[in-house]
Amino acid sequence: MDESTGIPLPYGTVFIQELQVGAASDSLGRFQLKGLCKGAYHLQFNHIGCETHSVFIALVSDTTVEIAMHHHSELVDEVVIHDNKSDHTTQMSSSISRDAIKDETSKDLSIMLEQMVGVSSIKTGAGVSKPVIHGLSGNRVTILNNGIAQSGQQWGNDHAPEIDPFVADHISVVKGASALAYTGGSLGGVVLVEPDDIENDPHLHGEVNYIFQTNGLGHTLNARLQNYAKWAAWRVSATAKVFGDRQTPNYYLTNTGKREYNVAVQMEKKIKPRWRMKLYYSFFNTEIGILRGSHIGNLTDLQEAFLREEPFYTSDAFSYSINQPRQMVQHHLLKLESQHILNEHQSLNFKYGGQLNNRQEFDVRRSGRSDSPALSLFQWDHFFESMYRQQFGEFLQMKIGAQFRFTDNTNNPETGILPLLPDYRAYRGAAFAILQRDKNKLLYEIGARYDLSYLQIVGFSTTIPRTIERNYHTFHNYGVSGGVRYKVLPQLKLSLDIGHVLRSPEVNELYSAGLHQGVSGIEEGNRSLSSERSTKVVLSADGALGKKLFVQVLGYYQYISNFIYLQPQPEFRLTIRGAFPLFSYQQTDATLIGTDVLISYEPIPRLRVIAKYAFLRGMDSRHNLPLIYMPANNLFGSLTYSFKDGKQRKNTAFTINGRYVFKQGNLNADQDYLPTPDGYFLLGASLSSSFSWKETSFKCSLNAENMLNTTYRDYLNRQRYFANDLGWNLSVRVNYLF
Amino acid sequence: MLPIILVFTFSSCEKEDPHLHNEEEVITTLTYTLTPQGGGAAVVLSFQDLDGDGGNAPVITAGNLAANTSYSATLQLLNEVASPAEDITVEVLAEAADHQFFYASTSALNASVSYSDEDGDGNPVGVASTVTTGDASSGNLTITLRHEPDKFAAGVADGVITNAGGETDIEVTFSVTIQ
Numbered sequence: 001m002d003e004s005t006g007i008p009l010p011y012g013t014v015f016i017q018e019l020q021v022g023a024a025s026d027s028l029g030r031f032q033l034k035g036l037c038k039g040a041y042h043l044q045f046n047h048i049g050c051e052t053h054s055v056f057i058a059l060v061s062d063t064t065v066e067i068a069m070h071h072h073s074e075l076v077d078e079v080v081i082h083d084n085k086s087d088h089t090t091q092m093s094s095s096i097s098r099d100a101i102k103d104e105t106s107k108d109l110s111i112m113l114e115q116m117v118g119v120s121s122i123k124t125g126a127g128v129s130k131p132v133i134h135g136l137s138g139n140r141v142t143i144l145n146n147g148i149a150q151s152g153q154q155w156g157n158d159h160a161p162e163i164d165p166f167v168a169d170h171i172s173v174v175k176g177a178s179a180l181a182y183t184g185g186s187l188g189g190v191v192l193v194e195p196d197d198i199e200n201d202p203h204l205h206g207e208v209n210y211i212f213q214t215n216g217l218g219h220t221l222n223a224r225l226q227n228y229a230k231w232a233a234w235r236v237s238a239t240a241k242v243f244g245d246r247q248t249p250n251y252y253l254t255n256t257g258k259r260e261y262n263v264a265v266q267m268e269k270k271i272k273p274r275w276r277m278k279l280y281y282s283f284f285n286t287e288i289g290i291l292r293g294s295h296i297g298n299l300t301d302l303q304e305a306f307l308r309e310e311p312f313y314t315s316d317a318f319s320y321s322i323n324q325p326r327q328m329v330q331h332h333l334l335k336l337e338s339q340h341i342l343n344e345h346q347s348l349n350f351k352y353g354g355q356l357n358n359r360q361e362f363d364v365r366r367s368g369r370s371d372s373p374a375l376s377l378f379q380w381d382h383f384f385e386s387m388y389r390q391q392f393g394e395f396l397q398m399k400i401g402a403q404f405r406f407t408d409n410t411n412n413p414e415t416g417i418l419p420l421l422p423d424y425r426a427y428r429g430a431a432f433a434i435l436q437r438d439k440n441k442l443l444y445e446i447g448a449r450y451d452l453s454y455l456q457i458v459g460f461s462t463t464i465p466r467t468i469e470r471n472y473h474t475f476h477n478y479g480v481s482g483g484v485r486y487k488v489l490p491q492l493k494l495s496l497d498i499g500h501v502l503r504s505p506e507v508n509e510l511y512s513a514g515l516h517q518g519v520s521g522i523e524e525g526n527r528s529l530s531s532e533r534s535t536k537v538v539l540s541a542d543g544a545l546g547k548k549l550f551v552q553v554l555g556y557y558q559y560i561s562n563f564i565y566l567q568p569q570p571e572f573r574l575t576i577r578g579a580f581p582l583f584s585y586q587q588t589d590a591t592l593i594g595t596d597v598l599i600s601y602e603p604i605p606r607l608r609v610i611a612k613y614a615f616l617r618g619m620d621s622r623h624n625l626p627l628i629y630m631p632a633n634n635l636f637g638s639l640t641y642s643f644k645d646g647k648q649r650k651n652t653a654f655t656i657n658g659r660y661v662f663k664q665g666n667l668n669a670d671q672d673y674l675p676t677p678d679g680y681f682l683l684g685a686s687l688s689s690s691f692s693w694k695e696t697s698f699k700c701s702l703n704a705e706n707m708l709n710t711t712y713r714d715y716l717n718r719q720r721y722f723a724n725d726l727g728w729n730l731s732v733r734v735n736y737l738f
Numbered sequence: 739m740l741p742i743i744l745v746f747t748f749s750s751c752e753k754e755d756p757h758l759h760n761e762e763e764v765i766t767t768l769t770y771t772l773t774p775q776g777g778g779a780a781v782v783l784s785f786q787d788l789d790g791d792g793g794n795a796p797v798i799t800a801g802n803l804a805a806n807t808s809y810s811a812t813l814q815l816l817n818e819v820a821s822p823a824e825d826i827t828v829e830v831l832a833e834a835a836d837h838q839f840f841y842a843s844t845s846a847l848n849a850s851v852s853y854s855d856e857d858g859d860g861n862p863v864g865v866a867s868t869v870t871t872g873d874a875s876s877g878n879l880t881i882t883l884r885h886e887p888d889k890f891a892a893g894v895a896d897g898v899i900t901n902a903g904g905e906t907d908i909e910v911t912f913s914v915t916i917q
Binding site for chain 1: 751752753754755756757758763765766767768785787788789790791792793794795796819829830832833882885886888903904905906907908909910
């Protein structure tokens with residue numbers, strides 16, 4: 001049955017690993033396994049729209065097992081392809097399965113999300129990327145790490161989210177407005193990085209994952225171990241990544257290496273039958289090299305860089321070493337959760353999330369100061385939530401909750417440089433309520449949220465002599481959303497989602513001051529900004545024709561008044577270092593219209609064709625100008641052939657895929673230093689297979705990217721001013737599951 | 739509700755003042771002092787920008803040079819935000835091989851600048867230079883400091899910035915009149 005609604009799921013499959021036999025469930029979600037001997041069995045349950053769920057049972061006599069499958073019922077545009085020969089779920093347009101995550105752990109979270117239609121990345125080279133959902137990113141996208149909103153320097157385009165995707169069992173993107181239970185102000189959407197609950201299996205299980213890739217000579221090693229012991233269920237994950245200089249088709253990108261060392265611990269305990277506690281701790285630790293030629297001085301340097309074939313400081317030789325400029329970030333997260341089941345209809349949930357983010361950015365400096373960071377920010381964040389859930393009858397569910405968040409951001413004075421972002425404290429309180437009714441063909445959901453924020457900012461004046469200035473801001477924000485899902489026919493589902501949400505300006509939009517390498521210019525905050533107001537309408541249709549054809553079309557329209565953005569100023573700022581482009585935070589009105597299309601077709605058995613198309617047009621409707629940093633339209637296609645399973649060899653598949661990114665034609669010449677790059681095509685292929693014996697399985701795959709070694713630059717990659725994007729890459733992946 | 743109450747209770751704690759150690763990196767002032775080799779009063783060109791990236795315009799002092807004269811010139815870099823003012827020229831000379839000043843005059847200006855100092859590799863630094871003026875004319879003189887240039891690239895040691903690369907730490911333009 002579906003975990004969140006309790007409704008039976010028809011036509012799922014169950015597979016017994018020890019015996020290598022399976023069965024399908026009927027239309028009422030029931031299955032029967034007959035003639036089994038007494039013993040210990042590991043069962044695997046599969047269903048369209050759900051993750052593979054593993055369960056352990058010690059069979060002594062006839063037993064009835066009820067399985068609750070985690071089904072993303074709140075996601076608007078989910079599509080799952082079910083191949084009647086293989087029992088794995090393939091790419092979901094808004095959710096990435098565990099298998100897909102493991103295949104891609106050499107990549108950063110944002111790059112992994114790009115496989116979803118309508119999701120792109122803003123990059124600062126290959127080492128730093130942030131998700132863009134339907135054209136919006138940064139302060140407008142919230143990433144939830146195991147239910148806790150990631151707190152760090154989200155404002156910077158050159159600040160990647162400090163999350164290791166390997167800890168997740170699924171990663172989802174919520175594109176509509178129904179994310180009000182998580183956080184306010186996410187006008188773009190919410191990314192959910194979620195580890196599952198630990199499976200009820202008293203044996204030690206785990207996996208080891210290793211990926212080697214040629215571009216950057218990168219090594220990625222992940223390991224996970226878990227056990228449902230008597231004293232508590234526990235799980236430990238660890239990741240180590242070592243990358244050297246990346247490569248374009250023609251030259252090395254000198255100083256683009258990366259190191260990452262992460263660990264996560266998860267524990268669960270059923271203290272009483274109706275009281276469960278969970279603990280989660282994760283530590284993320286990275287050092288990222290930034291292309292030296294991209295940290296420039298003034299406008300003259302910038303213009304010289306545009307004319308260069310290769311960036312200055314390019315070396316002929318590959319190296320693993322990371323020098324200035326570079327970033328070093330550590331992020332700690334501690335989460336405690338207490339779940340109380342009051343009775344059959346009511347439950348109460350308490351959550352605490354504490355985070356510590358330490359970000360240091362090093363630049364090339366005179367007199368041995370290169371070892372002193374040019375930016376050093378320390379941020380504490382404490383989050384509390386209490387949520388009450390009540391079920392009314394069979395179909396109606398209500399959730400109400402209250403949240404409190406405290407953030408303290410402090411600059412480390414050792415930099416000796418006037419900080420770009422001032423010290424501040426933020427206090428935010430919120431309350432939300434969500435009502436959902438799911439009956440027969442119709443699902444309704446309405447939600448409302450209120451946020452109260454209080455900011456205390458302590459910074460230096462930009463004028464000489466430097467004095468300390470204290471500023472205070474209070475913001476009231478609210479959000480309302482409503483959604484309807486209607487199953488017109490069993491094979492046709494229509495959804496409509498409308499949200500009206502406010503977002504108050506963040507501290508960087510109000511107070512940032514100084515040279516920001518992320519924009520290659522000087523940026524200045526604007527303390528008179530007011531809250532943005534966004535209205536977004538999402539309409540989607542999911543249709544299936546038998547089991548061979550699945551089509552999903554999603555269209556959206558979003559209007560944001562008081563849209564805050566960095567406006568390039570006509571005059572340059574003259575300093576002793578020369579002239580610098582100047583950017584100032586201003587407000588305007590923005591209109592975004594787009595569509596995401598996903599088609600999956602099985603023309604002949606075992607052969608699957610997938611096509612995806614994303615279109616977006618973003619306009620500054622007040623000035624009748626295009627919006628900057630809107631992702632270009634793109635097209636993706638893939639052809640996968642799945643081979644017949646053998647006795648031990650399973651899930652053997654060969655895929656060939658292509659991605660075409662169009663030139664971003666919707667931008668005026670005077671809105672950017674350079675014209676937008678031409679459109680480009682990337683060809684890829686992969687071959688993978690798994691082998692299983694009893695309870696262990698071994699999966700290996702070979703994956704090629706940019707096989708044609710295309711020379712290209714991407715509009716959303718700031719490095720395009722200085723260098724080409726990555727050349728070809730071959731990855732070898734090995735995964736061992738026990 | 740509890741969260742709202744918490745907002746108001748916590749808000750009574752004030753965040754402490756930030757500290758700012760000496761803004762060491764900053765060069766606020768460049769002075770270019772030209773002394774006629776035959777004797778006479780020195781001409782001082784200066785560029786001062788005390789608030790760095792801030793909005794106040796820099797103060798530029800232009801100058802007049804005598805026609806057909808040779809000048810011995812020196813550059814001085816200061817951090818005048820610090821009290822007393824710090825001499826940054828010393829830091830630049832300490833890392834001489836990593837720094838080079840380039841002098842470029844617009845074609846209308848009859849002036850040429852040549853280097854009179856060297857770093858450990860025999861390449862010029864440009865803190866000390868010789869300025870030779872021609873007939874009366876006026877135009878612009880731009881002084882650029884590059885950090886970590888490629889001094890061995892073609893033309894760089896002769897004062898041509900084209901192949902130098904590196905990062906610009908200083909770029910100031912003076913309008914100069916030769917009388």
